[in-house]
Amino acid sequence: MAITAQEIAALRKKTGAGIMDCKKALMEAGGDFEQAIDLLRKKGRKLCMDRAARQASEGAVFAAVSSDQQEAFLLVLNCETDFVARNEQFLQLGNAILAECVAHRPDSIETLLQLPLKDGVVQDAIMEAIGVIGEKIAISAYETLRGTIVVPYIHTGNTLGVLVALQGANAAQSEAVGKEIAMQIAAMHPVAVDETQVDPALVARETAVIQEQLAQEGFTGFKAEKITQGRLHKFFQESTLLQQPFVFAQNNKLTVGQYLQSLALTVTAFKRVQVNG
Template sequence: MSISAQDVKELRDATGVGMMDCKKALEEADGDFDEAIELLRKKGQKVAAKRADREAEKGLVVTAISDDDSTGAIVEVNCETDFVARNDDFASFADRVATLVLNEQPADLDALHALDYNGERTVQEELVRMTGRIGEKLDIRRFDVLEATNDGSVVSYIHPGSKLGVLVSVTGDDEQAQLDVAMQIAALNPVAVSRDEVPESVQEKEKEIAREAAVSEGKPEHVIDNIVNGKLNRYFQDNVLLEQDFVKDASTSVQEMLDDADVSVHQFVRYALGN
């Protein structure tokens, strides 16, 4: 039967699939619109399965913040190429997923995949549909939700390119200091806010490394403990947020910068694409 250009356009508008694929689906379905949609869905599922073993290491890190700044969500959504990562539809999907995470706060990825996406399909079904349309493996790799502490707020920072993102729970009203500390976290990747939060196992490992190095260098036994403690303090200065040198002014620490601005940091989440 003859398939009109209007029929093809309507199917494309409904599914987002390319014009030629829509025309082929309508021809195969003898013009039945619903059957054509089902055929395209099946094609998407086949494409998703076919590409399941492919590596999806590109993509976007995106955030969403509640209207009252009390809660933030961060999500990593992956694809196979930077070309797709720059695609507006892919970016819109990532933003929509971040908003869903913010609003619904699913318990895990399975719960996220089962959420309603647009009233017609779930997040998982939308992933399959987009995989069929775009032709690349797509994946939601991880997400986190961060809530404000002590009547504070959650601040978001996305580095240009959307491959690195940060959420920070803060109290205090100095917006520049809030942004500065978020950028500090993005740039220097601290392991904790304060040294008290560094796991004991990590501290013991650093001390073991320092001790073995001192012994191998032939340092006298009576100075080794001092060397080990000094190395551990250096580790804290390099890796604990409040003790790091402030990236904008290495003559001051992050703690001193925050004290001057009357801002406190309570928690943070940092996502780097692929890490």
């Protein structure tokens, strides 16, 4: 049977599939619109299985904040090439998924994949996109953060995102200050806000490395312990947000903690994600 241009256009608008894929699906379905949609979805599922073992090391980071600015969301959607990472349909998919996250507040990627989207769930939409775009697409990271005020930040290139939770007297300044602190986190990659929030396993691992180095250098006993504490102190200075030199301060003479204290603001938590991170 003959398939009209209008039918192809309608199916393409509905699914986002290519013209030839839509025509082929309609012909195979004998002109049945719903069956053609199912055929395109099955194609996406087959491609998804075929590409399951492939690397999806490119992609984009998406960020959103609730209307009251007390909760924000980060999503990393991966693909195989940077060309697709800039593709309008890929970006639309990421934004659509993130909008569902804001609306439903899932607590994990597994829950996120079952959120409603279009005529199915997020997992279905991803598989359909795989069928249309022809690359492996997957969610590799999803983070949320709550606070008095949460500021989202996407670094240039859309491959790195940060959320910063702030509280304090100068709430009016929070957005501008939050962006500065987020840029600090993006550039300097702290592991925690302060020493008390550093994972004990990380501290133990760092201590073991230092002690091994000192043993090789011939230090033992009290002297080795003193040097260990000094090097751990340096580790905390470099790796915790509040002790890091503030990158926007002249000559780096101000720490992030000192800068925030001068504004009567406090960072309570942060999240940092990046593509292939």
